[in-house]
Amino acid sequence: MNVLIVLAHPERKSFNGGLVDEAVEQLVGEGHTVEVDDLYAEQFDPVERPEQYPHSAVASDYFYPLNEQRAHYEKNTLPQDVQRELARLEWADLVIFQFPLWWHAQPAILKGWFDRVLVYGGRYTSRMRYDRGYYRGRKAMLSVTTGSPEKAFQPFGRAGNMVHWLxxxxASLYYVGFDVLAPQVGYGIQGGGIRYQEEADIIGHLEACKAAWVARLRNLDSELPIPFTGWDDWDDDGILRQTNPLRWRLG
Amino acid sequence: MNVLIVLAHPERKSFNGGLVDEAVEQLVGEGHTVEVDDLYAEQFDPVERPEQYPHSAVASDYFYPLNEQRAHYEKNTLPQDVQRELARLEWADLVIFQFPLWWHAQPAILKGWFDRVLVYGGRYTSRMRYDRGYYRGRKAMLSVTTGSPEKAFQPFGRAGNMVHWLxxxxASLYYVGFDVLAPQVGYGIQGGGIRYQEEADIIGHLEACKAAWVARLRNLDSELPIPFTGWDDWDDDGILRQTNPLRWRLG
Structure with a gap:
């Protein structure tokens, strides 16, 4: 497999950075090809705005991101950094996103990667979405660290439910067609701020996180993706069909 | 009330911008004081990184955002833009966030506002969170637009459940203590990209969205916030107490 690891952490020496190093070592050792896409090192600009398109492709004094994305995609004049990211995605069979959970979501630099890179017209349209999405047949997964300990993430626990945060x-990855593997979560990593393989008092915890990650990477090929509903489940209004058994099983 | 409206849309003439204008007119007309915080106009930088702190406050070659935030908060040397945003929040009794839903979340410029402005040490600590949060007694609400129509947002519908996206x-607003009012959602606004009061074929829909917004603004004072669990509900591990009735009612 070609594996792209998208890293979103401002400190390469962090535990998040260390998990990337572990993934590279493990995956290369198994014969996969790996590329690391360090958004901070590349100074990726996450803000979708008119200045990203100095030569507007739509004749208008009104900036509508989706129109601009589609027009530049069709003319092959997307911003250089977006073209670079799209080329990496084109190459990848599996994309791993490595980031600390900040405010119950990805850091802004990675949020804006979605806003800018997954361009309308090129990577999705009203017809090319979900299980008819552009990246169908390819895999994606999230590898996340948290500050709060695992116990607090139990249902109705203080820190909330990880399934909800992710x-x-x-859903965004599925929207463009990816098969989404279950996430890998390292809890209690102090917001992803721990220097990798230091902090002796928690070394056991970090080693356990690392071991779980490495063990999982060994068998990624055989994992089944998270199930989502798809076009066959919905009527023309996008509503779950009356006859769909999910209506009765999940309420 | 002092009302702060945080706008995150790259086009001031958008429907999102129009909803801000409506809110200003309505709220000022009722005697409230309103300030608009246009993150795009102010070119807010949403990326939390070492360059935000040219004079590091922690003696380390290792960048850990929370340590840097706390140290600069204590020395009163936070970045200028963060200080400006904190002053606005200090002034506000109600904060309205106006934005289009991009990839099931807020645009990156607003995500990074959370990452950078709600500083560790100053606006939250392990003890100053949730219903003991800094902003307790103040209100916040989201005013959001979507591309997909309302029908598609029904449970298990194509576009997903709005409660989940928000x-x-x-939860982040509650984390720092805000009373969170129910969100205001304008569905089917083509990704928030419609020029306000144009596009004759959907003018009726836009007018209905606007009318609903204005009507709601008239009675915001009397609205009850969304209920959250709090410190009294959790044991020392942050887990919902065995005796808490939510365990049985919500499962």
Missing amino acids: WPIH | WPIH
């Missing part, structure tokens, strides 16, 4: 990102 | 943001 749902907007998982 | 949950990470609502």
Whole structure:
């Protein structure tokens, strides 16, 4: 497999950075090809705005991001950094996103990667979405660290439910067609701020996180993706069909 | 009331911008004081990184955002833009966030506002969170537009459940103590990209969205916030107490 690891952490020496190093070592050792896409090192600009398109492709004094994305995609004049990211995605069979959970979501630099890179017209349209999405047949997964300990993430626990926090990102990856693998979560990493393989008092915890990650990477090929509903489940209004058994099983 | 409206849309003439204008007119007309905080106009930089702190406050070659935030907060040397945003929040009794839903979340410029402005040490600590949060007694609400129509947002519908998309943001506002009012959602606004009061074929829909917004603004004072669990509900591990009735009612 070609594996792209998108890293979103401002400190390369962080535990998040260390997990990337572990993934590279493990995956290369198994014969996969790996590329690391360090958004901070590349100074990726996450803000979708008119200045990203100095030569507007739509004749208008009104900036509508989706129109601009589609027009530049069709003319092959998308911003250089977006073209670079799209080329990496084109190459990848599996994309791993490595980031600390900040405010119950990905850091802004990675949020804006979605806003800018997954361009309308090129990577999705009203017909090319979900299980008819551009990246169908390819895999994606999130590898996340948290500050709060695992116990606090139990249902109705203080820190909330991890499935809920990651749902907007998982749904976005599915929206463009990816098969989404279950996330890898390292809890209690102090917001992803721990220097990798230091801090002796928690070394056991970090080693356990690392071991779980490495063990999982060994068998990624055989994992089944998270199930989502798809076009066959919805009527023309996008509503779950009356006859769909999910209506009765999940309420 | 002092009302701060945080706008995150790259086009001031958008429907999102128009909803801000409506809110200003309505709220000022009722005697409130309103300030608009246009993150795009102010070119807010949403990326939390070492360059935000040219004079590091922690003696380390290792960048850990929370340590840097706390140290600069204590020395009163936070970045200028962060200080400006904190002063605005200090002034506000109600904060309205106006934005289009991009990839099931807020645009990156607003995500990074959370990452950078709600500083560790100053606006939250392990003890100053949730219903003991800094902003307790103040209100916040989201005013959001979507591309997909309302029908598609029904449970298990194509576009997903709006409560789920907004949950990470609502939980973040509650984390720092805000009373969170129910969100205002304008569906089917083509990704928030419609020029306000144009596009004759959907003018009726836009007028209905606007009318609903104005009507709601008239009675915001009397609205009850969304209920959250709090410190009294959790044990020392942050887990919902065995005796809490939510365990049985919500499962």
